[in-house]
Amino acid sequence: MGQLVQIRDMSFAREQRILFDNLNLDIAQGKITAILGPSGIGKTTLLKLIGGQLTPSSGDILFSGESVCRAKRAQLYQMRRKMGLLFQSGALFPELTVFENVAFPLREHTQLTEPVLQTLVRMKLESVGLRGAEQLMATELSGGMGRRVALARATALDPELMMYDEPFAGQDPISMGVLLKLIRDLNQSLGLTSIVVSHDVTEVLEIADYVYVLADKTIIAQGTADGIKSNQDPRLVQFINGLPNGPVPFHYPASDFLKDLAAQ
Amino acid sequence: MINQIQRIGERSINFVTRLGVAGLMLVNALFSQPNWKFLRLVGLQVYNLGVLSLPIILVAGLFIGMVLGLQGYNVLVSYGAEQSLGTMVALSLLRELGPVVTALLFAGRAGSALTAEVGLMKATEQISSMEMMAVDPFKRIIAPRFWAGVLSMPVLAFMFSMIAIWGGSFVGVDWKGIDSGGFWSVMQASVDIHQDIFYGFIKSTVFAFVIVWVALYNGYYAKPSSAGISEATTRTVVNASLMVLALDFILTILMYG
Amino acid sequence: MTEKKLHLAVGSFVLAGCFALVLLVVQVAGFSFTQDQGSYTLKAKFDNIGGLKVRSPVKLGGVVVGRVEAISLDAKSYTPVVTLRMDQQYGFYPETSSLSILTAGLLGEQFIGLRPGFMDDDIELLGEGDFIDDTKSALVLEDLIGQFLFSIQDNSKE
Numbered sequence: 244m245g246q247l248v249q250i251r252d253m254s255f256a257r258e259q260r261i262l263f264d265n266l267n268l269d270i271a272q273g274k275i276t277a278i279l280g281p282s283g284i285g286k287t288t289l290l291k292l293i294g295g296q297l298t299p300s301s302g303d304i305l306f307s308g309e310s311v312c313r314a315k316r317a318q319l320y321q322m323r324r325k326m327g328l329l330f331q332s333g334a335l336f337p338e339l340t341v342f343e344n345v346a347f348p349l350r351e352h353t354q355l356t357e358p359v360l361q362t363l364v365r366m367k368l369e370s371v372g373l374r375g376a377e378q379l380m381a382t383e384l385s386g387g388m389g390r391r392v393a394l395a396r397a398t399a400l401d402p403e404l405m406m407y408d409e410p411f412a413g414q415d416p417i418s419m420g421v422l423l424k425l426i427r428d429l430n431q432s433l434g435l436t437s438i439v440v441s442h443d444v445t446e447v448l449e450i451a452d453y454v455y456v457l458a459d460k461t462i463i464a465q466g467t468a469d470g471i472k473s474n475q476d477p478r479l480v481q482f483i484n485g486l487p488n489g490p491v492p493f494h495y496p497a498s499d500f501l502k503d504l505a506a507q
Numbered sequence: 508m509i510n511q512i513q514r515i516g517e518r519s520i521n522f523v524t525r526l527g528v529a530g531l532m533l534v535n536a537l538f539s540q541p542n543w544k545f546l547r548l549v550g551l552q553v554y555n556l557g558v559l560s561l562p563i564i565l566v567a568g569l570f571i572g573m574v575l576g577l578q579g580y581n582v583l584v585s586y587g588a589e590q591s592l593g594t595m596v597a598l599s600l601l602r603e604l605g606p607v608v609t610a611l612l613f614a615g616r617a618g619s620a621l622t623a624e625v626g627l628m629k630a631t632e633q634i635s636s637m638e639m640m641a642v643d644p645f646k647r648i649i650a651p652r653f654w655a656g657v658l659s660m661p662v663l664a665f666m667f668s669m670i671a672i673w674g675g676s677f678v679g680v681d682w683k684g685i686d687s688g689g690f691w692s693v694m695q696a697s698v699d700i701h702q703d704i705f706y707g708f709i710k711s712t713v714f715a716f717v718i719v720w721v722a723l724y725n726g727y728y729a730k731p732s733s734a735g736i737s738e739a740t741t742r743t744v745v746n747a748s749l750m751v752l753a754l755d756f757i758l759t760i761l762m763y764g
Numbered sequence: 765m766t767e768k769k770l771h772l773a774v775g776s777f778v779l780a781g782c783f784a785l786v787l788l789v790v791q792v793a794g795f796s797f798t799q800d801q802g803s804y805t806l807k808a809k810f811d812n813i814g815g816l817k818v819r820s821p822v823k824l825g826g827v828v829v830g831r832v833e834a835i836s837l838d839a840k841s842y843t844p845v846v847t848l849r850m851d852q853q854y855g856f857y858p859e860t861s862s863l864s865i866l867t868a869g870l871l872g873e874q875f876i877g878l879r880p881g882f883m884d885d886d887i888e889l890l891g892e893g894d895f896i897d898d899t900k901s902a903l904v905l906e907d908l909i910g911q912f913l914f915s916i917q918d919n920s921k922e
């Protein structure tokens with residue numbers, strides 16, 4: 244099985260702050276790959292880099308063997324047709340209904356007749372349990388519902404690569420179970436390649452075929468879910484078990500708080 | 508000293524970059540191939556920018572026309588030249604006030620709305636998500652708004668001039684009692700289709716171009732925060748209005764020497 | 765906002781715009797859609813054209829029968845040459861016709877008054893590009909005042 248996404252020696256900085264330093268990372272075709280890491284480490288940024296919305300300062304990112312970073316505008320849009328990204332914020336169109344939100348990519352890229360389109364949209368909404376909400380405006384949804392609609396929209400065109408940025412945030416245990424199953428089903432029935440970014444470590448490890456753990460500008464651990472669980476790296480143990488104190492800093496880099504206070 | 512030179516350098520580089528980006532945006536908007544879907548989007552924006560601006564344009568036009576009629580009458584009557592009121596009202600409206608006042612109102616009413624809308628779309632990642640759905644926001648968001656603005660403005664300017672001239676005739680003829688035949692025929696003798704109506708049309712098209720461009724640029728590159736968007740909206744109105752006034756001066760020189 | 769309402773609104777907007785344009789052209793600029801019957805040019809030399817401008821009207825008994833098309837200066841004789849574009853629908857004028865530059869009111873615009881001359885068998889009609897010889901120049905206010913003062917002096921001598 245080949246690699247759908249290959250990241251080669253990629254570095255990226257955001258306003259002086261280096262987020263990635265010579266990162267190498269592969270996403271296997273047809274598999275679910277989980278990316279874990281503390282908040283603010285650059286997971287969302289990584290997904291946007293793969294989607295070509297940001298350009299790395301050096302190195303390269305390949306999508307099915309083609310460079311995303313050096314692609315012309317038209318080429319890039321061609322590649323993006325094969326990608327889906329569930330935004331951390333959902334990013335629904337507030338002036339459209341739930342139905343129209345999900346129908347948006349279909350209307351833009353296909354010439355489906357109205358009845359076919361309706362069936363398709365309802366199927367997508369049914370799979371996230373929101374068919375009954377199709378006439379609500381996007382602004383009338385709760386946070387969790389909004390993300391499920393966004394998920395339905397991102398998968399509307401059945402992309403080859405599906406990237407989920409925090410799909411479980413704000414979901415109750417039942418919808419979380421449904422979403423987990425949905426991600427696995429999409430992956431198995433359609434052969435989608437999936438990248439899941441999440442903080443719900445135990446749930447993600449259940450469905451992931453391969454796991455990367457990011458910290459300190461690079462990958463600190465990788466392997467199968469079981470391999471990660473049994474890894475004894477203290478940073479990993481702290482992260483997976485959610486311990487406040489350990490080698491991974493909880494704080495955004497800053498000078499010592501006590502010293503700051505004393506200086507005042 | 509060196510610091511200041513550095514700052515000037517930084518500013519000029521930023522300025523040139525901005526110009527480049529704005530130019531790129533314009534080119535993308537201008538050269539997107541039209542199809543039915545696109546025309547539908549343009550239609551929707553003509554509604555938002557044109558139809559919804561109509562009330563303010565018509566009301567403002569009526570009042571400006573009436574004021575022009577009254578002031579003009581008071582001045583002209585002391586020279587016994589009140590017959591020329593029609594000419595004065597029509598020429599000042601068609602050549603200057605129609606295009607310029609419409610443009611200023613359009614910048615305030617439609618330009619600010621455009622900036623805020625696009626800026627908020629950007630801030631709430633709607634534009635990002637569109638990009639990731641392989642929908643080019645320049646073609647889907649920017650271009651229809653651009654064309655709709657350029658189409659709507661001259662239409663608004665015509666309506667403004669028309670209703671203002673009517674307002675002037677209302678004051679001059681119906682109130683002050685200038686002979687209606689004289690009012691209109693003197694006007695007709697001195698208003699020229701090419702010199703006055705067509706040049707006015709050119710002016711309003713150029714103004715529309717500038718306003719929409721400034722508004723969309725400011726919206727698209729607004730800082731993604733409440734303050735950023737409000738700042739961008741203000742900048743749109745201020746910059747667009749000043750540019751309209753300056754351009755009006757230049758165009759007037761070119762047209763009427 | 766349903767599709768139909770949107771189309772209706774945008775359609776009315778565009779139509780209203782066209783209507784305003786037509787109204788401007790017809791009512792304000794006085795454009796008539798009746799067939800343009802063509803035109804021809806006449807020329808005339810004046811000693812002084814005063815405040816005459818391009819597009820000033822040529823009137824016959826108060827009716828506009830043409831407009832000033834160009835104003836130039838004959839380099840040899842140093843006299844202004846005015847080219848007039850005459851509407852063909854009012855016909856042609858005998859070569860004995862005369863032109864004078866008049867002023868509408870005391871401070872009004874200047875225009876050319878056309879007085880048709882008498883017709884006789886051996887008198888031809890003016891055609892394209894012909895010169896009208898009998899012209900009277902504009903009254904210049906300063907000259908007028910000068911003449912007036914002069915005549916007062918004359919009177920007082922008597």
Ligand SMILES: Nc1ncnc2c1ncn2[C@@H]1O[C@H](COP(=O)(O)OP(=O)(O)OP(=O)(O)O)[C@@H](O)[C@H]1O
Pocket residue numbers: 257258262280281282283284285286287288289331
């Ligand atoms: N638009 C931006 N401009 C500048 N810096 C940014 C911007 N967006 C994010 N950053 C910075 O980049 C870093 C990584 O952000 P990112 O959103 O990728 O984190 P993340 O790993 O997704 O975190 P989380 O798990 O909380 O979503 C953060 O430190 C953030 O401060």
Ligand SMILES: [Mg+2]
Pocket residue numbers: 286287288331408
């Ligand atoms: Mg994130």
